[in-house]
Amino acid sequence: MHRESEALKQLFESYLDYTPQAAYAAVDNSSIGFINIKTLDNFFKRHFTKGVMLEDNSAIIRRLDLDGDNKLGPEEFLKGIAA
Numbered sequence: 001m002h003r004e005s006e007a008l009k010q011l012f013e014s015y016l017d018y019t020p021q022a023a024y025a026a027v028d029n030s031s032i033g034f035i036n037i038k039t040l041d042n043f044f045k046r047h048f049t050k051g052v053m054l055e056d057n058s059a060i061i062r063r064l065d066l067d068g069d070n071k072l073g074p075e076e077f078l079k080g081i082a083a
Contacts, residue, residue, distance in 0.1 A: 009083035020078045027077070035072040037061055 012018050027035050027043045040057040064072055064080030072080070 006083060009081060012081075013083050020081060021074075023081060024074050024077050028074075033073070035061075035077055036070065 012023075024035075025031075028039060029043070029046075030039075032039070037054060037057045040060060041052075041054060044052040044057070061070060061072060064076055066076050066079070
């Protein structure tokens with residue numbers, strides 16, 4: 001799964017219109033300054049992603065959260081999505 005996620009990160013970074021800041025803004029569309037489980041869940045629902053459970057969102061947050069506050073600031077998110 002790690003190899004697959006790295007391949008996807010590299011693919012997204014290869015798009016001409018991709019910017020990490022735009023990716024963050026797409027998830028934090030209400031501009032609250034962080035991404036939590038609810039924000040991530042809303043992102044997946046807005047983009048019609050089926051089968052993503054709250055437990056999955058929690059696992060994503062845990063994986064990328066560097067300071068243990070159960071939310072992702074812009075720096076944590078950008079570091080987590082970089083290839």
